[in-house]
Amino acid sequence: MLNWWLPENVSTYGEEIDWLFHLIYYITGAVFIIVTVAFLSFIVIYRDRPGRRARYTHGNTPLEIVWTVVPALILVVLTFLSVPAWSKIKMTMPQTDFVVQVTGKQFNWQVTYPGPDGQFGTADDKTFLDEMHVPVGKPIRINLKSQDVIHSFFVPQFRFKQDAVPGREIPQWFEVTKPGQYEVPCAELCGFGHSGMRAWIYAHSAEDYTKWAAENLRAGAAAAAPETKQEPEKPAAKTGGRAKQ
Amino acid sequence: MTRVLEAPPRHRPRPSRTTGQVPPPPPPPGGDDGPDGDPAPQWAVLDNVVLATIFFIGAEVMFFTGLIFSFWILRLAAPVWPPPLQPRLPLGVTGVNTLVLLASSVVMVAAGRALNAGDRGLAVRRLATAAGLGGLFLLVQGYEWVRLIRFGLTVSSGAYGATFYTLIGTHAVHVFGALVWLAVTLLLAARGRFADGGTAPFRACALFWHFVVALWPILYLSVYLL
Amino acid sequence: MSAISATAHAHTAHAAHHEVGFVRTYIFSTDHKMIARQFLFLGLFMMIIGGLLALMVRWELAWPETPVPGLGSILTETGGILEPSQYNMAFTMHATLMIFFVIMPILAGAFGNFCIPLMIGARDMAFPFLNMLSFWVAALSGVLMLSGFFVPGGHAAAGWTSYAPLSAVPEYTGTNWGQNLWCISLFVLGVSSMMGAINYITTIINMRAPGMKLFRMPLVVWSLFITAILLLLALPVLTSGVAMLLFDRTLGTNWFKPSGGGEPLLWQHLFWYFGHPEVYILILPAMGIASEILPVFARKPIFGYHAMAFSMIAIAFLSWVVYGHHMFVSGMNPALGMSFMVTTMIIAVPSAIKTFNWLGTLWGGRIQLKVPMLNALAFVWMFVIGGLSGIFMASTPVDIYIQDTYFIVAHIHYVVFGGSIFGAFAAIYYWFPKMFGRLTNTALGHLHFWPTFVFFNLTFFPMHIIGVGGQMRRIYNPLQYEFLQHQQHWNVFITYSALLLGLSQIPFVINFFWSLFAGQKAPLNPWNSNTLEWTAPSPPPHLNWGPTVPTVYRGPYEYTSPESREDFLPQSQPPLVRAGAARH
Numbered sequence A: 001m002l003n004w005w006l007p008e009n010v011s012t013y014g015e016e017i018d019w020l021f022h023l024i025y026y027i028t029g030a031v032f033i034i035v036t037v038a039f040l041s042f043i044v045i046y047r048d049r050p051g052r053r054a055r056y057t058h059g060n061t062p063l064e065i066v067w068t069v070v071p072a073l074i075l076v077v078l079t080f081l082s083v084p085a086w087s088k089i090k091m092t093m094p095q096t097d098f099v100v101q102v103t104g105k106q107f108n109w110q111v112t113y114p115g116p117d118g119q120f121g122t123a124d125d126k127t128f129l130d131e132m133h134v135p136v137g138k139p140i141r142i143n144l145k146s147q148d149v150i151h152s153f154f155v156p157q158f159r160f161k162q163d164a165v166p167g168r169e170i171p172q173w174f175e176v177t178k179p180g181q182y183e184v185p186c187a188e189l190c191g192f193g194h195s196g197m198r199a200w201i202y203a204h205s206a207e208d209y210t211k212w213a214a215e216n217l218r219a220g221a222a223a224a225a226p227e228t229k230q231e232p233e234k235p236a237a238k239t240g241g242r243a244k245q
Numbered sequence B: 001m002t003r004v005l006e007a008p009p010r011h012r013p014r015p016s017r018t019t020g021q022v023p024p025p026p027p028p029p030g031g032d033d034g035p036d037g038d039p040a041p042q043w044a045v046l047d048n049v050v051l052a053t054i055f056f057i058g059a060e061v062m063f064f065t066g067l068i069f070s071f072w073i074l075r076l077a078a079p080v081w082p083p084p085l086q087p088r089l090p091l092g093v094t095g096v097n098t099l100v101l102l103a104s105s106v107v108m109v110a111a112g113r114a115l116n117a118g119d120r121g122l123a124v125r126r127l128a129t130a131a132g133l134g135g136l137f138l139l140v141q142g143y144e145w146v147r148l149i150r151f152g153l154t155v156s157s158g159a160y161g162a163t164f165y166t167l168i169g170t171h172a173v174h175v176f177g178a179l180v181w182l183a184v185t186l187l188l189a190a191r192g193r194f195a196d197g198g199t200a201p202f203r204a205c206a207l208f209w210h211f212v213v214a215l216w217p218i219l220y221l222s223v224y225l226l
Numbered sequence C: 001m002s003a004i005s006a007t008a009h010a011h012t013a014h015a016a017h018h019e020v021g022f023v024r025t026y027i028f029s030t031d032h033k034m035i036a037r038q039f040l041f042l043g044l045f046m047m048i049i050g051g052l053l054a055l056m057v058r059w060e061l062a063w064p065e066t067p068v069p070g071l072g073s074i075l076t077e078t079g080g081i082l083e084p085s086q087y088n089m090a091f092t093m094h095a096t097l098m099i100f101f102v103i104m105p106i107l108a109g110a111f112g113n114f115c116i117p118l119m120i121g122a123r124d125m126a127f128p129f130l131n132m133l134s135f136w137v138a139a140l141s142g143v144l145m146l147s148g149f150f151v152p153g154g155h156a157a158a159g160w161t162s163y164a165p166l167s168a169v170p171e172y173t174g175t176n177w178g179q180n181l182w183c184i185s186l187f188v189l190g191v192s193s194m195m196g197a198i199n200y201i202t203t204i205i206n207m208r209a210p211g212m213k214l215f216r217m218p219l220v221v222w223s224l225f226i227t228a229i230l231l232l233l234a235l236p237v238l239t240s241g242v243a244m245l246l247f248d249r250t251l252g253t254n255w256f257k258p259s260g261g262g263e264p265l266l267w268q269h270l271f272w273y274f275g276h277p278e279v280y281i282l283i284l285p286a287m288g289i290a291s292e293i294l295p296v297f298a299r300k301p302i303f304g305y306h307a308m309a310f311s312m313i314a315i316a317f318l319s320w321v322v323y324g325h326h327m328f329v330s331g332m333n334p335a336l337g338m339s340f341m342v343t344t345m346i347i348a349v350p351s352a353i354k355t356f357n358w359l360g361t362l363w364g365g366r367i368q369l370k371v372p373m374l375n376a377l378a379f380v381w382m383f384v385i386g387g388l389s390g391i392f393m394a395s396t397p398v399d400i401y402i403q404d405t406y407f408i409v410a411h412i413h414y415v416v417f418g419g420s421i422f423g424a425f426a427a428i429y430y431w432f433p434k435m436f437g438r439l440t441n442t443a444l445g446h447l448h449f450w451p452t453f454v455f456f457n458l459t460f461f462p463m464h465i466i467g468v469g470g471q472m473r474r475i476y477n478p479l480q481y482e483f484l485q486h487q488q489h490w491n492v493f494i495t496y497s498a499l500l501l502g503l504s505q506i507p508f509v510i511n512f513f514w515s516l517f518a519g520q521k522a523p524l525n526p527w528n529s530n531t532l533e534w535t536a537p538s539p540p541p542h543l544n545w546g547p548t549v550p551t552v553y554r555g556p557y558e559y560t561s562p563e564s565r566e567d568f569l570p571q572s573q574p575p576l577v578r579a580g581a582a583r584h
Ligand code: HEA
Pocket: A028, A031, A035, A070, A071, A072, A074, A075, C161, C279, C280, C282, C283, C325, C326, C344, C345, C347, C348, C351, C352, C353, C355, C383, C384, C385, C386, C387, C388, C390, C391, C393, C394, C395, C399, C402, C403, C404, C408, C411, C412, C415, C416, C419, C420
């Protein structure tokens, strides 16, 4: 009950986001406490009592300069601390040979693997519906596309989110650190089926993934056809939610 | 009572601050936005109507900025522009038409001169000429549109048609609106409304006219020439 | 534009027969105070609809797919259960009504119209006829917006942001005329607000009373002045956007549809280029109202008058260059995102100045916790919470995670309810005596304020928590997601609080109407305020003052001034010693 907080982080850059989140949490928390203490104590101390006159003052320039400059400095520092994480996550693409194509459509995610030839748009492409398998410990590149309206590929536990915009292909990446099964809700309103548009990412250890790929991505493998939507089994060890134990 | 809420002519003390029945109290000393001792400003810099028109034009500029910005976004994103198999826009005719519209602005300035010089007849004639030129511009535009539609350029023919008709059509609507305003002003002028030097409504109308005219070369350049 | 030249006719007509009939007094009135009341009623009426829509949304989130009480007779097919598309419609219209038809009419429409002429010492707006037109065009726009509920296919359901191409192609939402009417209504509203804004600006520039220099204007007039400039320049961008959207939907143009060479992100750029200034349009008047009320009930000059005015100007300027913070993960160039992060961080600085100056105003005051003051204090406190949550989102990496979660919904409501609505309540309680000539009931005022304040926090604070837990906004059934199951009890809790928040508004409704007809007659200056409106009778007659308008001798916040034996010194009271420099 009392574990209200960020879901467990299982991606490499998630930690940086969480660190910034906590930093801002403490800064704004401190600011809020300062403001609140001053606010409430002024209301109590300076409440209307008979015989008191208010102080007649129009301001205090040094004080005003201080409370302009100090927040400005804090915010500048915050900006500088945010830049590296942002450029790492959104502005650089690590070297990787693992590429999948993810296409949003009302109201599913189509996940396409290039197949053995490593090329998209060839006959050996394998497409899965609402299901994605990746190995841990390896940067995964996904090329996000959309067929109709804007969707958003959101993996809470990876701290990953990116809109999929029709008419564009947006390359993104993440790297998972822990095997498990992770929920992928759609985070951008995309029509009446928006709520419930959801996929699962299965992160396997390297060996498990090789096994899975051998079974499912081989040239002749009977890949899960897009029509046969595969309902994920109820996860035995519940990694899909937060780690409760 | 009539004058109470109305903007008095420029450079005249403003009775509007009071009902005009009792003289206003002496200007107060001091204040925060000037040296102490300066009286507060007593005369408006610009008439209400002119001022309002300037702000109205500000809003219009933002409106057209939205449209022209969108046009450029689509255009720069398109692989080839104009797209193949689409009719070409009539550069020459529209170029001449541009001159027609620009001329109307010149005539408008001349009308203002005549009005200031007190020559009501001349002013009205010049206003009519300006309106005529504006009307001519619209007619030619309309004719060109009809031809383009015959050639198969419609609003739904991709980004090219959509942007063309939206931008040029919106401008045409504005020219039409400005024409109506101009017609009203013309009538007022003919009735001698501006004879006492209170030309603010005329200047407001002229301002808007110039705005509509000045907008056109930008559109011509963006949509036709480049 | 013929409206402007028509003003002249209105005057002559006016002078001809001075006895005006019922229609000209109450309906097609050109009197700024009547127009203000009309805007106020429009806003309060829409607030009930918008609020009830919010309660529907809440019900659905707490007990998904169960019948909403009272809806059984309207949604007969499902027996009162909202369908997903109807849920989308509910929050879309909730937000649209609240923003465009509640806060804008009340803060900018009603209090803009009421305060500007009265507080700068003008007899009316510069263009009274245009002013009347502005209200009636807004009302027309409201009718158009509401009529969307009754068309086949339902009302707009693409969110108040109406992202294209979802909103641009009827098939994607199944909504046809609803979305069209949404576009048309906002187009019409754009025209209305432009007329209002032009009027406000011209009035403030040209019609100030003798001695009312710019830096003697009350801060609420400053805030409305700046708001009007933002309205004037921001709304046309939306107007152009909804026009294009409407053309895409009806004429087959391709502005936002990628299939025809259009660009979906273009809509977002247009919308947020309007949308971010818009959120400051919602908050600036409330800031002005707080700056007005705090000095009166702290019996103390505002702290740093100039800083207050300049920080609002700074906010207005910066509001144009931060809009991209709504698009950090939209696919916009990430380098652009970085620069928007910088500007977004900067815009918090003028807000910091304002917050600390409000605290400075309280410091050393003689604070009277009357009902308007309570609401103004709640504004300051709650705005700080809403503003601080904005800092999380301003940091681009953090926004990756919290974008489109309930953290944003919490932010929205802390700034718009905690900010703008508390500001509106403060303004209503404060100016009610002048507006309607009667005092409001204090006991009912407290009975409204305290539960509202408590349940507001109980409703919206937990949204931060479920947002951090990852709950997305705009979802109809959180139970569809496994990672959200464990926090469903919060959704239930929030819904109970929201219902109680709604019920807490009932004392307000009662107070408002009871005071309107049976309240105690208000004296000229019930709060002992300095500003000019309190020198006019309650309620002020047509043209506001008798034979002369007041002359202004000093700034608006001379409370407890040593120059006066009272603890206030009205702006219009002539100085005892007529020396040039008796100030500060
Ligand atoms: C009245 C309306 C209002 C106001 C005033 C604000 C104010 C701010 N907003 Fe908000 N915002 C909205 C209404 C508003 N917002 C709405 C409606 C949305 C959602 C739209 C949608 O998608 O539907 C939104 C969304 C929104 C986003 C996009 C989130 C997303 O979708 O991912 C962001 C991101 O940066 C943001 C940031 C800010 C910031 C930084 C401020 C700042 O101006 C706040 C500044 C104030 C303070 C910071 C507090 C006081 C200062 C101090 C006490 C000083 C000390 C502080 C520090 C040192 C930190 N807002």
